[in-house]
Amino acid sequence: MAIRMAKTIKEERLRWVLPIAYRQVRLVDVARVCPYSKRSLERWLAMCKKHGDWSLEPKSTEPKTQPNETPIWIKERVIAVRKKTKKCALKIHWQLEKEGIDIHERTIGKILKKEGLVRKYRVKKIKYKYIRAERKPGELIEIDVKHVPGPMQGRKYYQYTAVDTASRWRRLEVFDQECSFHSVEFLKIVMEKFKHKILAIKNR
Numbered sequence: 001m002a003i004r005m006a007k008t009i010k011e012e013r014l015r016w017v018l019p020i021a022y023r024q025v026r027l028v029d030v031a032r033v034c035p036y037s038k039r040s041l042e043r044w045l046a047m048c049k050k051h052g053d054w055s056l057e058p059k060s061t062e063p064k065t066q067p068n069e070t071p072i073w074i075k076e077r078v079i080a081v082r083k084k085t086k087k088c089a090l091k092i093h094w095q096l097e098k099e100g101i102d103i104h105e106r107t108i109g110k111i112l113k114k115e116g117l118v119r120k121y122r123v124k125k126i127k128y129k130y131i132r133a134e135r136k137p138g139e140l141i142e143i144d145v146k147h148v149p150g151p152m153q154g155r156k157y158y159q160y161t162a163v164d165t166a167s168r169w170r171r172l173e174v175f176d177q178e179c180s181f182h183s184v185e186f187l188k189i190v191m192e193k194f195k196h197k198i199l200a201i202k203n204r
Helices: 009-021 027-033 038-051 072-085 089-098 105-114 180-193
Strands: 141-147 158-164 170-175 201-203
Touching (some): 009 038, 072 089, 072 105, 089 105, 141 180, 158 180, 170 180
Parallel strands (some): 141 201
Antiparallel strands (some): 158 170
């Protein structure tokens, strides 16, 4: 036999109370297996008999009134002073204090914020200017090796290129092999032809 589980609190309470109300079982016997207290069953049973099934619907526990809530007439006075004088919360507090109205400036600030009467400040966007570090000639030489497309006289050739990142000075040489020997030879040519002292070399 399939057992349908209760989907709401009201259905769950009726599941335990109705058999007692229809005198199918005793309340004492239900209290032994029920996860709720005997006092709760008695209360639900009395409510169901007096007001019907709808009374078992759970009620909100939220308080209907707030004892420390600021009276409406004080709120209206704060709003009126703000619209008329454009004063801040502290100055409004001082003015109302002279009128015999005791209200904290933070409470005034909350009222103004809730009513949308606070001042909106524009946020200044900071623009960052990126300054590119200027290099001096010879601080960095970039060397690149590329294969020359297409064979020349049946042989492959390689182009060695050196570029100074500061002055954009350029030197090209072509060799028939890509090896350490030719790399050293090319570097010697660059150091001989370049007028400035080379401090760093980067292989691309």
